[in-house]
Amino acid sequence: MARPLHIDPSSATPIWSQIEEQLRRLVTAGSLAPRSAVPSVRDLARELTVNPATVSKAYQRLVAQGLLEVRRGDGTYVAESPPGLEAGERNELLTRAAERMVIEALQAGARKSEVETAVQAAWNRLGREHGADGGDALPEKARTR
Amino acid sequence: MSGETETRAATETNRGIGADEPRTAIAVDGASVRYGRIEAVRQVSLAVEPGSVYALLGRNGAGKSSLVRCLLGQRPLSAGTIRLLGEDPWRHRTRLMERIGVVAERPDLPPHATARALAGFVARVRDRFDRTGFLARLERFGVPAHRPFRSLSRGQQTTAALALALATDPELLVLDDPTLGLDSVARKALYCELIETLAAREVTILVTSHDLAGIERIATHVGILVNGGLAVEEPIDALRDRFCRVSVSAAELARLEATASAPLCRRPTAWGGEEWIVDRQRQPELEGQPDFEGPWSDASGREPMDLEAIFEAVTGGDEVWRPARPIAVPEEPVAKREALR
Numbered sequence: 338m339a340r341p342l343h344i345d346p347s348s349a350t351p352i353w354s355q356i357e358e359q360l361r362r363l364v365t366a367g368s369l370a371p372r373s374a375v376p377s378v379r380d381l382a383r384e385l386t387v388n389p390a391t392v393s394k395a396y397q398r399l400v401a402q403g404l405l406e407v408r409r410g411d412g413t414y415v416a417e418s419p420p421g422l423e424a425g426e427r428n429e430l431l432t433r434a435a436e437r438m439v440i441e442a443l444q445a446g447a448r449k450s451e452v453e454t455a456v457q458a459a460w461n462r463l464g465r466e467h468g469a470d471g472g473d474a475l476p477e478k479a480r481t482r
Numbered sequence: 483m484s485g486e487t488e489t490r491a492a493t494e495t496n497r498g499i500g501a502d503e504p505r506t507a508i509a510v511d512g513a514s515v516r517y518g519r520i521e522a523v524r525q526v527s528l529a530v531e532p533g534s535v536y537a538l539l540g541r542n543g544a545g546k547s548s549l550v551r552c553l554l555g556q557r558p559l560s561a562g563t564i565r566l567l568g569e570d571p572w573r574h575r576t577r578l579m580e581r582i583g584v585v586a587e588r589p590d591l592p593p594h595a596t597a598r599a600l601a602g603f604v605a606r607v608r609d610r611f612d613r614t615g616f617l618a619r620l621e622r623f624g625v626p627a628h629r630p631f632r633s634l635s636r637g638q639q640t641t642a643a644l645a646l647a648l649a650t651d652p653e654l655l656v657l658d659d660p661t662l663g664l665d666s667v668a669r670k671a672l673y674c675e676l677i678e679t680l681a682a683r684e685v686t687i688l689v690t691s692h693d694l695a696g697i698e699r700i701a702t703h704v705g706i707l708v709n710g711g712l713a714v715e716e717p718i719d720a721l722r723d724r725f726c727r728v729s730v731s732a733a734e735l736a737r738l739e740a741t742a743s744a745p746l747c748r749r750p751t752a753w754g755g756e757e758w759i760v761d762r763q764r765q766p767e768l769e770g771q772p773d774f775e776g777p778w779s780d781a782s783g784r785e786p787m788d789l790e791a792i793f794e795a796v797t798g799g800d801e802v803w804r805p806a807r808p809i810a811v812p813e814e815p816v817a818k819r820e821a822l823r
Contacts, residue, residue: 347789390680
C-alpha cells in the first residue's frame with residue numbers, strides 16, 4: 338500500500354481523529370488484514386509530517402477499541418478479529434443525515450409532523466426501488482415501541 | 483546556586499517550579515518589555531508543558547522576538563517573571579543554556595569556522611555534545627562540514643544551527659523562525675528532523691514561525707501575540723474548534739444581526755451577503771440558538787478554518803477583514819502608536 342492516509346490540517350476534524358478514522362476504514366474495508374503490521378508511530382509521523390504524539394494518540398484510541406494490538410518490543414498490528422463496526426458506522430451515518438434534514442426543514446419553517454410525513458413518503462417511493470422490505474417498515478417499528 | 487532565587491520562584495508562582503523539578507518547561511508570568519516609551523511585550527502570561535510543541539505566532543512587530551530574547555536571557559524583563567526549566571534565564575543564563583538548544587532568527591555561527599572545526603571546539607567545552615550525531619545530521623541535511631559557515635546558504639546555516647542544537651541533547655528547544663529563508667525541500671527536512679527528535683525522546687519545543695501551514699501539523703499548542711499582548715492561547719484542536727467561518731446570505735443578514743451579537747470579523751462577499759468569523763468562545767449564547775444551528779452549522783455555510791485563516795482573523799488583518807469585535811488584547815498600545823507616528 339503506497340500511501341493509504343491523507344491528512345488535511347485545515348479540516349475542522351483534529352489530525353489525530355482523521356488518522357483514527359482512516360485507519361478504522363482501512364481495517365473495516367479489509368485493506369489492512371487482521372494480524373498485518375501497521376507502520377511505527379515514527380514512520381507514519383514522518384510520512385504525514387505530523388507530530389508523533391498525534392499519531393500515537395490515534396493508535397492508542399484504536400488499541401483501546403480493540404482494532405489494533407501492541408506487541409511489546411515488536412510493533413503495532415491489526416487485531417486478530419477486530420470488532421464489527423457496521424452498526425456503529427450506520428448509526429453515525431443515519432444521525433448525520435437526519436441532522437442535515439432537520440436543519441433544512443427548520444430553515445424552510447417546517448413542522449415536525451411534516452418532516453415525518455415527508456420521510457415516510459420518500460421511504461415508500463424510494464425504498465421499494467432499492468429492495469427495502471415494504472414501505473411500512475419504518476412506521477411499523479415505531480408503533481411497536 | 484542561588485537559594486534566594488529558588489525560594490522566590492516557589493512563592494511567586496505555583497506552576498513555574500515544583501519542590502524538586504519544574505512541572506512547566508516554560509512559565510511566563512505578567513511579562514512586559516519596554517523600550518523607552520514603547521511597550522513591545524505587555525503583561526504576557528503563558529505556560530508551556532513538558533513534551534509540547536508550542537507555536538508562538540504574531541505579525542512582524544507583535545513582540546515575538548522581544549519575548550524570545552528574554553526567554554533566552556539576552557535581555558531582562560521590564561516587569562514580570564520567566565522560568566525556563568524552573569530557572570530565571572536572566573540570572574542563570576550560562577547554566578541554563580547547557581540544557582537548551584537554540585536556533586536564532588539569524589544563525590550566529592562563527593563565519594570563518596567550518597562545521598568540523600566547530601564540532602571539535604564544542605566537544606571540548608560541552609559535556610553532552612554528540613559530535614558523531616552532529617556530523618551525521620549535517621550529512622543527512624546535505625550541509626558540507628568542511629566549508630566555512632559564511633560560504634553556506636541561509637538554509638544550510640539554519641540546518642547547521644539546528645544540528646548543533648540537537649547534538650547537545652537539549653531538554654528544551656527554542657527555535658526562532660527556523661523556516662525563514664528555507665526552500666520547501668529544506669523546510670521539509672527540518673520538520674522531519676524535529677519529528678525524529680520528538681519520536682526519539684522527551685523534548686519541549688517553543689517555535690516562532692510564519693510558516694503556518696507547516697507548523698500547524700506539528701504544534702500541540704498555539705499562542706498568538708497581537709500588539710505585544712497574548713490574544714489567543716489554545717491547544718491546537720481547541721483552537722480549530724473555537725473559530726469558524728460562516729457565509730451569511732443577504733436574506734439572513736438582517737435576521738442574524740438582530741438576534742446575534744457581532745462576530746469577530748466580517749467582510750462583504752461578491753454575492754451580496756457577508757462572510758463572518760465567529761469566536762465561539764466569546765459568543766456562547768449562539769450555540770443553542772436555531773440561528774446558529776441552522777445557517778451556521780456544518781450542513782450549510784460553515785467552513786473550517788486552517789491556522790492561517792485563524793491567524794489572519796485574530797491578528798486584525800485589517801486589509802482583509804473588518805474587525806467587528808476586537809479580541810481580548812490588553813488596552814491599545816498608545817505609547818507605541820504615538821512613537822511610530
